[in-house]
Amino acid sequence: MRNLRIVFMGTPDFAVATLKTLIEHNYNVVGVITAPDKPAGRGRKLNESAVKQYAKSQNLNILQPTNLKSDNFIEELKALNANLQIVVAFRMLPKVVWQMPEYGTFNLHASLLPNYRGAAPINWAIINGETKTGVSTFFIDEKIDTGDMILQEEINIEPTENAGSLHDKLMHLGSNLVLTTVAAIEKGPVKTQKQKENVDIKTAYKLNRDNCKINWNNSIDAIYNQVRGLSPYPAAWSELVNGNETLDVKLYAVNKEIEDHNYKIGRIIATKKELKVAVKNGFIIIDTIKLPGKRLMDIKSLLNGYAFNDDAKML
Numbered sequence: 001m002r003n004l005r006i007v008f009m010g011t012p013d014f015a016v017a018t019l020k021t022l023i024e025h026n027y028n029v030v031g032v033i034t035a036p037d038k039p040a041g042r043g044r045k046l047n048e049s050a051v052k053q054y055a056k057s058q059n060l061n062i063l064q065p066t067n068l069k070s071d072n073f074i075e076e077l078k079a080l081n082a083n084l085q086i087v088v089a090f091r092m093l094p095k096v097v098w099q100m101p102e103y104g105t106f107n108l109h110a111s112l113l114p115n116y117r118g119a120a121p122i123n124w125a126i127i128n129g130e131t132k133t134g135v136s137t138f139f140i141d142e143k144i145d146t147g148d149m150i151l152q153e154e155i156n157i158e159p160t161e162n163a164g165s166l167h168d169k170l171m172h173l174g175s176n177l178v179l180t181t182v183a184a185i186e187k188g189p190v191k192t193q194k195q196k197e198n199v200d201i202k203t204a205y206k207l208n209r210d211n212c213k214i215n216w217n218n219s220i221d222a223i224y225n226q227v228r229g230l231s232p233y234p235a236a237w238s239e240l241v242n243g244n245e246t247l248d249v250k251l252y253a254v255n256k257e258i259e260d261h262n263y264k265i266g267r268i269i270a271t272k273k274e275l276k277v278a279v280k281n282g283f284i285i286i287d288t289i290k291l292p293g294k295r296l297m298d299i300k301s302l303l304n305g306y307a308f309n310d311d312a313k314m315l
Contacts (some may be wrong), residue, residue: 002103002186007082009033011049014171015088018108019051021175022086023058027182031080033090036064069094084185086178087140098140103185105140108178110170111204112136112152114195117145118204122170123163126229128202129221131157133166135174137181139192148192150181162228162253207234214238214251216266216314220282224256227284235290239315240268242308246315252296253288266315270308275299277314 006029008019022029032055040047048056055062061080065073074096085105087093098105111121113136118124125133134154141147153173157166184190205211207230214223214236230236235250263269263278276283290296291306 002083002188004028004084004103004182004186005030005080005082006182007031007033007077007080007085007101008051008088009085009090009093010051010088011035012089013050014110014167014174015090016050016054017171018086018088018175018178019054021179022182023060025179029060030082031061031063031077033063033065033077035091036066068097084182086182088174088178092144093140095142106137106150106181106185107140107145107147108174109136109138109145110167110174112154113138113145113149114197115202116204117201119206121204122167123207123229124202124204126157126161126163126166127226128229129225133157133170135170135177137177138195146195149195150184150190150192151177153177160228162231164232209237212236214314216277216279218279220256220258220279220284223279223284224254227251227254240291240312241315242268242312247292249292250290250296251286251288252290253286255285255287256282257285258282264313266313268308268312268314270303270312272303273300275303275308 004027006022006027008022008029010019011034032051034049034051037046037048039045052062063073063076067073077097077100083102085098085101087105087107093105109121111125112134116124132154134152136152137150138147139150155169155173212230212234214226216223227236231252235252237248237250240247240249257276259282261278265278265280267278269276269278274285276285286299288296288298289302
């Protein structure tokens with residue numbers, strides 16, 4: 001059995017579950033690398049990453065480099081004398097860092113690689129209407145999410161699932177897969193597999209304002225999947241035109257209704273209890289919405305205090 005000395009690298013909640021699992025199984029985590037504190041809120045108070053908060057609670061050694069190539073950081077990392085590095089939801093590492101430990105540096109990625117390499121694999125799996133996804137562990141190489149595969153585990157995506165609920169499932173599935181991966185590395189060299197490269201590989205592009213905007217000319221299923229794939233964060237959005245007012249609104253939960261109709265695409269139909277938008281082959285029924293400067297609210301609450309003109313529409 002190898003005597004592992006682990007450096008863990010990660011920043012958000014997704015990574016905390018894995019670090020917590022390693023600590024609870026008594027692995028020797030000699031250092032934690034996470035993002036520098038960032039100012040947040042009106043008071044610009046420094047905000048600590050979720051990983052830093054947990055690492056502090058366990059009295060772990062924490063490093064927060066701004067430059068992963070700096071001589072100071074490289075020397076600090078070497079001094080930890082780690083022989084294995086584990087990366088979960090962190091940034092791209094320079095070669096001098098990922099090549100350092102004797103037993104390598106492996107990454108946990110929230111997709112069934114080689115599909116959905118990139119920044120937002122959970123979101124894009126739902127947006128693209130996938131029925132399955134999973135988690136993968138692989139040794140890091142020069143490119144993003146392309147290294148030799150170690151282990152993979154699959155999970156179903158439920159038809160009504162959103163990115164938030166799938167995130168939590170994959171977070172726990174991933175922490176267990178990392179544990180299994182570490183146990184295998186502890187026993188000796190692990191068998192790996194090259195990722196299969198083909199023209200049909202789907203990419204998990206970084207989310208931005210443009211690809212989060214709803215195109216109401218898309219199919220009813222595409223719109224439905226986009227909303228749940230971007231909920232609760234960063235949220236799908238649309239321009240609402242109501243009389244002389246044009247607002248950017250965010251949609252967090254919708255349903256779909258297949259039905260023939262003669263309304264123009266994007267036309268809003270409002271009753272006292274329901275708000276729906278005409279699309280091809282039916283309607284998108286809005287359940288939860290957020291107007292600028294307002295709190296997120298269910299549609300009945302919105303309709304109690306907001307009136308829609310007869311010609312209101314989504315653009």
